[in-house]
Amino acid sequence: DGGITQSPKYLFRKEGQNVTLSCEQNLNHDAMYWYRQDPGQGLRLIYYSQIVNDFQKGDIAEGYSVSREKKESFPLTVTSAQKNPTAFYLCASSIGTGSSPLHFGNGTRLTVT
């Protein structure tokens, strides 16, 4: 079954620590994305990658970093510089441009105390 796997489902960290969220896809999609979801708000784009070794900032990239060393993998690091990191993080992929449907993973809920 093709899909996107995000791990872990729940993550707890102390303030001041960096944390990395995993995202793996076996859909053979070129494009991958990270979104942040907060209660009562739509999804906001953090970073996206059109192809291996390339990524672009989204609307709320401050305090986050990514890498795209393999087509299948697009990990997100939430750094200590992110002022309000507690949120639900969603990884997605698509065949091509924004005119293609997004395929989402089941998310990672990060809680920072």
Place this chain on the structure above:
Amino acid sequence: GENVEQHPSTLSVQEGDSAVIKCTYSDSASNYFPWYKQELGKGPQLIIDIRSNVGEKKDQRIAVTLNKTAKHFSLHITETQPEDSAVYFCAASSGGFKTIFGAGTRLFVKA
């Protein structure tokens, strides 16, 4: 910047009734309008989409309409069932890699 407004934020219907969710977009270059359904604790899943060269699209109990002049598109669910209860997101894209999402509508279908 680009914006998508979605209404209502919460919708409660009786099983078997219809549900309508409305969205308005600001970017006139938008040409792709997907709708996603998100169940509790899961990621959103595409349920239907429409492109700007089409005014209406239907898939069984779900239909979407698009009015490009008014920059308005809507999701219609007929004969609602309890399993339709979820959060629904509309979105708009102009063909690049950025998709703008509405804030979501929480739909409750009462049995």
